[in-house]
Amino acid sequence: MRSIFRFxxxxxxxxxxxxxxxxxxxxxxxxxxxxEAERILDIGTGTGVIALMxxxxxxxxxxxxxxxxxxxxxxxxxxxxxxxxSDRLQVFRGSxxxxxxxGCYDLIVSNPPFYxxxxxxxxxxxxxxxxxxxxxxxxxxxxxxxxxxxxGQFRLIIPATLADEExxxxxxxxxxxxxxxxxxxxxxxxxxxxKIWGIGKxxxxxxxxxxxxxxxxxxxxxxxxALVKPYFLAF
Numbered sequence: 001m002r003s004i005f006r007f008x009x010x011x012x013x014x015x016x017x018x019x020x021x022x023x024x025x026x027x028x029x030x031x032x033x034x035x036e037a038e039r040i041l042d043i044g045t046g047t048g049v050i051a052l053m054x055x056x057x058x059x060x061x062x063x064x065x066x067x068x069x070x071x072x073x074x075x076x077x078x079x080x081x082x083x084x085x086s087d088r089l090q091v092f093r094g095s096x097x098x099x100x101x102x103g104c105y106d107l108i109v110s111n112p113p114f115y116x117x118x119x120x121x122x123x124x125x126x127x128x129x130x131x132x133x134x135x136x137x138x139x140x141x142x143x144x145x146x147x148x149x150x151x152g153q154f155r156l157i158i159p160a161t162l163a164d165e166e167x168x169x170x171x172x173x174x175x176x177x178x179x180x181x182x183x184x185x186x187x188x189x190x191x192x193x194x195k196i197w198g199i200g201k202x203x204x205x206x207x208x209x210x211x212x213x214x215x216x217x218x219x220x221x222x223x224x225x226a227l228v229k230p231y232f233l234a235f
Contacts, residue, residue: 005049007231009056010083014047016075021049023213024194025111028157029053030227031182031196031211037061037106037152043096043140044068044110048076048089053231054109055085061107065091066099096143106152108144112136134166141167144199145174153179154199160192167197177203188212188221 003015014020029050042051045065055063067073073093080089144154180198215221229235
């Protein structure tokens with residue numbers, strides 16, 4: 001069954017995907033800007049929305065994507081093929097763990113599953129999309145340490161608690177460093193519920209900025225509006 005979400009420069013059919021377009025993915029795609037990137041990889045592309053946003057915002061880059069769920073892979077492939085960026089997009093079926101890229105990537109992004117130690121969802125496909133544990137992140141960081149260029153960046157969005165308590169302590173095991181931190185809350189002044197990290201191979205002074213989704217209940221903030229305006233028809 002078709003379920004079309006239209007953006008300004010592309011559209012997403014998400015009817016066959018267990019995980020639909022969500023705020024986390026949009027925030028990651030909209031906030032990621034790495035103009036020097038020539039090769040980009042989206043790990044766990046789902047509908048393909050982040051890869052398409054990056055293809056729009058990085059017109060010189062080739063964007064690869066990988067998706068383990070067969071139905072989501074097929075949907076992303078179609079979404080790529082019908083876009084104006086189809087000549088720069090490619091999706092691979094399988095796990096990133098099994099990838100053997102010919103070279104390194106300047107930019108790697110991921111909106112990963114992060115229901116660490118939570119109860120498994122009874123729906124098998126949603127469980128695959130949403131459930132993970134720390135071993136997943138160790139494998140993810142190992143992949144990044146091998147296939148990220150020395151001046152490249154790995155961007156991911158994860159819950160703030162998971163970032164601070166589970167991921168931060170193991171980054172040094174893979175010679176990786178947080179270079180940029182975007183702290184996301186629903187309203188200004190609240191504790192962050194998500195963090196978008198920019199991770200690289202060089203230790204540099206950490207840049208931190210706060211981001212509120214709403215100005216008040218029912219009203220998006222100027223920050224959020226500016227972030228999604230290049231993509232969303234409603235802004």
